[in-house]
Amino acid sequence: MKRAPADQFVQIGELAKKLGITTRTIRYYEEIGLMGPPERLGGGTRTYNREDILRLKFILKLKELGITLKEMQELAENFDVNQQAFGKITPKLLEILDAHIGKVDQKIANLASLRKEIVDYRGRIFDILQGKASEVS
Amino acid sequence: MKRAPADQFVQIGELAKKLGITTRTIRYYEEIGLMGPPERLGGGTRTYNREDILRLKFILKLKELGITLKEMQELAENFDVNQQAFGKITPKLLEILDAHIGKVDQKIANLASLRKEIVDYRGRIFDILQGKASEVS
DNA sequence: CATAGAGTTTACGTAAAGGTCAAGTTTAAA
DNA sequence: TTTAAACTTGACCTTTACGTAAACTCTATG
Numbered sequence: 001m002k003r004a005p006a007d008q009f010v011q012i013g014e015l016a017k018k019l020g021i022t023t024r025t026i027r028y029y030e031e032i033g034l035m036g037p038p039e040r041l042g043g044g045t046r047t048y049n050r051e052d053i054l055r056l057k058f059i060l061k062l063k064e065l066g067i068t069l070k071e072m073q074e075l076a077e078n079f080d081v082n083q084q085a086f087g088k089i090t091p092k093l094l095e096i097l098d099a100h101i102g103k104v105d106q107k108i109a110n111l112a113s114l115r116k117e118i119v120d121y122r123g124r125i126f127d128i129l130q131g132k133a134s135e136v137s
Numbered sequence: 138m139k140r141a142p143a144d145q146f147v148q149i150g151e152l153a154k155k156l157g158i159t160t161r162t163i164r165y166y167e168e169i170g171l172m173g174p175p176e177r178l179g180g181g182t183r184t185y186n187r188e189d190i191l192r193l194k195f196i197l198k199l200k201e202l203g204i205t206l207k208e209m210q211e212l213a214e215n216f217d218v219n220q221q222a223f224g225k226i227t228p229k230l231l232e233i234l235d236a237h238i239g240k241v242d243q244k245i246a247n248l249a250s251l252r253k254e255i256v257d258y259r260g261r262i263f264d265i266l267q268g269k270a271s272e273v274s
Numbered sequence: 275c276a277t278a279g280a281g282t283t284t285a286c287g288t289a290a291a292g293g294t295c296a297a298g299t300t301t302a303a304a
Numbered sequence: 305t306t307t308a309a310a311c312t313t314g315a316c317c318t319t320t321a322c323g324t325a326a327a328c329t330c331t332a333t334g
Contacts, residue, residue, distance in 0.1 A: 011280080013280060013281075022322080024322060024323065024324085027283095028321070041331085043330045043331075044329080046281080066251060069320075069321070093262060101255055101259070107248055112245065114202065114203055115245070117202060119238060121202060129227050148310080149310090149311075164312095180301070181311080182299095182300065182310085205291095
C-alpha cells in the first residue's frame with residue numbers, strides 16, 4: 001500500500017500564492033511560533049499538509065478580524081488545531097473575540113467623539129476665515 | 138526702554154512640563170521641522186516665546202485630532218503662525234480637516250462592519266461549542 | 275547534465291513617534 | 305564660587321509585521 005499521494009503536500013511558494021500572502025509571511029509565522037515546524041523534504045524544503053493549511057487560514061482569518069499576532073501567540077499554546085484540542089481552544093478564543101468586540105466598540109466611540117471635535121474645530125477655523133472671530137484655542 | 142521682560146521666555150523643560158509632554162518631543166518636532174529653530178541663550182539653551190508656545194499648542198491640538206505629524210509637515214510651509222500668514226494657512230487647514238473627517242467616517246464604517254464580522258464569527262464558534270456545527274470557515 | 279527557478283538561512287531595513295542613555299556644557303540658586 | 309539641576313548633541317532602542325538582499329543549495333525539466 002502506498003501512502004497518501006504526495007500532492008496533498010504543498011510547498012511554501014505555492015501555498016503563499018494560494019492564500020495571497022508571501023513566503024516571508026509564512027516563515028515569519030513559523031519564526032514566532034504561530035505555525036509549528038512543518039515537515040521537510042530531503043533537502044530541507046518545507047511541505048505543508050491539509051492541517052497546516054487549515055491552521056494558516058485560521059491565523060489569517062483572525063488577523064482579518066483585527067486580532068494581532070501577539071494576541072494569537074497568547075492563544076498559541078491551546079492553538080493546536082492538529083491535536084483535536086478545538087474544544088479547549090474555543091472558550092479562550094471566545095473570550096478574546098469578546099474582548100475584541102469591546103475594543104472595537106471603544107474605538108468606534110472614540111472616533112465618533114473625535115469626529116465631533118474635528119467638526120467643531122473646523123467650524124471655528126471657518127469662522128476665522130469669515131472674520132467672525134479672531135482666535136483659535 | 139527695556140525689552141519685554143525675560144520671563145516671557147521659557148526653557149524647554151518648563152515648557153514641556155507645562156504642556157504635559159517631554160523635552161524629547163519638543164526637540165523632535167524641531168528636528169522634523171514642525172517647530173522652527175527657537176532662540177537660544179548664550180550657551181545654546183533653547184528659549185521659547187509666546188508665539189512659539191502657541192505654535193506648539195497648535196501642533197498638539199492637531200495631533201489630538203488625529204492629524205499625523207507627516208500631514209502637518211505638508212502644512213508646515215504655510216504653517217508660520219508667526220508670520221501672520223494665518224489667512225493663508227486656514228484654507229489649506231480646512232481642506233485637511235475635511236479630508237480628515239472623511240477618513241474618520243471611513244474608519245468608523247470599517248470598524249462597524251468589522252464588528253459585525255467578529256460577532257458573526259463569534260456566533261459560529263459558539264455554535265461549535267454547543268455541538269450545533271462542526272466546521273469553521 | 276545543465277540550468278532555471280524555488281527554496282534555505284541570516285540579517286539588516288522600514289515606518290511613527292518618540293524613549294533612553296552618555297558625555298559634556300550651562301544655568302540657577304545658595 | 306560651588307554645585308546640583310537642567311540643558312546640549314548624538315546615537316542607538318522600541319514596536320509590528322513583514323520587505324529585501326545576499327549567498328547558497330535543491331528541485332524539476334529539457
